[in-house]
Amino acid sequence: MKISRRDFLKTTALTSLYFAGFGGISNANTGTKKNLVIIMLRGGMDGLCAIPVKGDKNFEKLRSKINLDRTLKLTSDFDLHPALKTFKSLWDQNLSAAVHATNIPYTGRSHFDGQNLMESGGKIPYQEKTGWLGRGMKTAGLTGQGLALALPMPLLIRGVPMNNNYFPVGRSLPYPSTLELIKKAYKEYDEKLLNENLEIILTRDFNNRSSDDAWILASSAGTELSKPNGPKVAVFEVDGFDTHAAQGATDGAHADCLSDYDNIVRSLKSSMSEEAFNNTLVLTLTEFGRTIKQNSSNGTEHGYGSAILMAGGLVKKAQVHTDWPGLKRKELFEGRDLNSTIDSRAIYASAMSTVFDVDFKKITKEVFWGENLPNLSDKLFKA
Amino acid sequence: MKQPIIDAFKKSDGFIPEIHKAAIKVAFEYNDKYKKFQTPENWLIQIAKLGNLQWPPSPDEMASYELGTQPSKKQRSPEKLLRNIGHHPYRAKQPNGWSDHSDDWISPELLIRRLVYAKASYNFSKMENNKNASYYESIVEKNFDNPSKIMKYLNQKNRAVEKHTLLFNHPEFLKA
Numbered sequence: 001m002k003i004s005r006r007d008f009l010k011t012t013a014l015t016s017l018y019f020a021g022f023g024g025i026s027n028a029n030t031g032t033k034k035n036l037v038i039i040m041l042r043g044g045m046d047g048l049c050a051i052p053v054k055g056d057k058n059f060e061k062l063r064s065k066i067n068l069d070r071t072l073k074l075t076s077d078f079d080l081h082p083a084l085k086t087f088k089s090l091w092d093q094n095l096s097a098a099v100h101a102t103n104i105p106y107t108g109r110s111h112f113d114g115q116n117l118m119e120s121g122g123k124i125p126y127q128e129k130t131g132w133l134g135r136g137m138k139t140a141g142l143t144g145q146g147l148a149l150a151l152p153m154p155l156l157i158r159g160v161p162m163n164n165n166y167f168p169v170g171r172s173l174p175y176p177s178t179l180e181l182i183k184k185a186y187k188e189y190d191e192k193l194l195n196e197n198l199e200i201i202l203t204r205d206f207n208n209r210s211s212d213d214a215w216i217l218a219s220s221a222g223t224e225l226s227k228p229n230g231p232k233v234a235v236f237e238v239d240g241f242d243t244h245a246a247q248g249a250t251d252g253a254h255a256d257c258l259s260d261y262d263n264i265v266r267s268l269k270s271s272m273s274e275e276a277f278n279n280t281l282v283l284t285l286t287e288f289g290r291t292i293k294q295n296s297s298n299g300t301e302h303g304y305g306s307a308i309l310m311a312g313g314l315v316k317k318a319q320v321h322t323d324w325p326g327l328k329r330k331e332l333f334e335g336r337d338l339n340s341t342i343d344s345r346a347i348y349a350s351a352m353s354t355v356f357d358v359d360f361k362k363i364t365k366e367v368f369w370g371e372n373l374p375n376l377s378d379k380l381f382k383a
Numbered sequence: 384m385k386q387p388i389i390d391a392f393k394k395s396d397g398f399i400p401e402i403h404k405a406a407i408k409v410a411f412e413y414n415d416k417y418k419k420f421q422t423p424e425n426w427l428i429q430i431a432k433l434g435n436l437q438w439p440p441s442p443d444e445m446a447s448y449e450l451g452t453q454p455s456k457k458q459r460s461p462e463k464l465l466r467n468i469g470h471h472p473y474r475a476k477q478p479n480g481w482s483d484h485s486d487d488w489i490s491p492e493l494l495i496r497r498l499v500y501a502k503a504s505y506n507f508s509k510m511e512n513n514k515n516a517s518y519y520e521s522i523v524e525k526n527f528d529n530p531s532k533i534m535k536y537l538n539q540k541n542r543a544v545e546k547h548t549l550l551f552n553h554p555e556f557l558k559a
Contacts, residue, residue, distance in 0.1 A: 129484065151469045153490040165492045169467070171499045174548045179498070181539055182552045189554035193489050200491045201498075208495065 035225045035280040036355040037234045043242030045286040047307030049254050050081050059327050062293040066249045078320045083258040086266040091318045096311040100322035103340035109302035114287030119156040132367050134159025139366040140356035147231040149217040157235050168210040215263040222271030245297035265311050278313030291336050303337035314382050346373040354381040418558035420485035423470035430551050433522050436507040468496040501551035505544040
């Protein structure tokens with residue numbers, strides 16, 4: 001067999017690169033750690049307040065007391081609430097996007113039922129004892145790689161064992177020697193789950209005396225998500241979106257909640273390494289949107305369609321992805337709410353497929369009971 | 384465990400008193416056979432009862448609240464403590480109340496609450512008990528199946544605050 005000089009050089013160059021630690025493109029991709037962060041916006045986030053539609057006189061008239069007098073520009077059709085400064089800054093770098101007129105397929109307008117369904121991913125409230133994210137992690141084999149910044153463990157992430165949660169108690173733990181005796185007792189009584197959780201407490205690098213402010217929690221989470229062997233999934237909660245009265249506009253109750261969300265994203269971005277943030281997807285989740293029309297208390301009632309805010313390096317591009325249903329009376333859901341034209345479970349299934357590197361069909365089958373959901377991975381996320 | 388209740392439902396055509404009777408019977412018959420990880424609220428009340436603590440505030444203290452006024456710090460303490468251990472009385476995330484599944488109450492942060500508040504419960508113990516050497520013996524003798532084993536476990540530490548932490552985090556106490 002004849003070996004040409006060119007072939008010889010190619011072979012030796014590849015061998016040298018291999019031993020230098022460059023194992024080839026496919027190995028490098030498999031080794032990249034990707035993170036999924038879900039921020040639950042409890043109370044019903046008003047998608048039309050976060051991302052108002054431009055130039056709709058009817059909409060402006062229906063919300064005359066809670067219209068935004070100042071906005072940030074997104075596209076020719078949509079603006080952004082000024083409280084979402086970090087989101088806008090990421091948008092300018094192609095690191096944030098939104099899906100509008102979307103919701104889980106739930107129209108009952110009850111917080112209890114809606115929040116249960118947004119977390120379980122089911123259709124009948126309280127039927128499921130696990131969350132769609134927990135089932136997705138189980139499908140992907142991500143045991144022990146979830147971190148909830150909440151107390152107790154949210155339903156959303158239940159369904160896979162050994163998740164961690166962090167919500168500082170503000171006090172010191174007992175002495176290590178006392179904890180060791182308790183650990184021995186757990187072992188003696190074969191309390192595996194208790195023992196595993198105690199092991200997490202003893203080995204993790206969290207400050208139990210810290211504050212439980214969301215942005216401080218986000219900073220701790222960002223550090224953990226950046227670690228190669230750290231968690232791959234994190235869950236946050238922001239309460240208070242249920243603004244029946246004095247919703248406010250540029251400032252006020254809803255703006256404060258949007259600001260809480262924005263602070264979490266800002267804190268994540270600043271605490272994560274650039275590489276980690278570039279391989280992260282941050283999505284919001286809410287139970288429903290709010291009515292188009294303001295009520296007599298200058299608030300809004302429970303509605304249907306809302307928006308999902310997305311951030312991180314795995315967002316495909318800055319865009320408002322929507323199949324806009326319109327805001328004329330006949331286009332509204334039951335004549336009062338923004339309609340939902342995109343099943344938000346399709347977005348979450350696509351996100352899990354992208355981040356967990358699991359086939360989309362497998363996700364829909366194992367997590368959403370084989371529901372016929374469209375795969376939006378290519379449209380919304382970087383593969 | 385469920386079958387006798389299902390049978391009572393079918394036999395009585397859903398007559399509630401019969402179903403309740405069956406449920407109570409099952410609870411008594413199976414109590415010793417199946418142990419369940421206690422919810423934080425149950426656990427805290429058990430500590431207060433077994434440890435003869437100066438908590439919760441007395442019925443007289445709570446009854447002294449006058450409608451329309453701000454509750455006192457003492458009157459607010461049960462709510463605050465339950466919130467801190469992750470089991471707020473009015474903030475269940477579903478209308479049928481808090482979960483009664485053991486697994487839902489086991490996570491690092493929830494376990495930290497048990498460790499930290501078992502330790503803190505020492506601050507609510509009565510002065511006469513702190514100085515009484517037979518205090519723990521009496522608790523253990525009355526409430527545990529194998530008192531000598533539990534006492535051996537407790538006696539590995541000398542300070543009362545550590546004995547509190549050990550006792551109220553022992554598997555036999557966490558599960559009932």
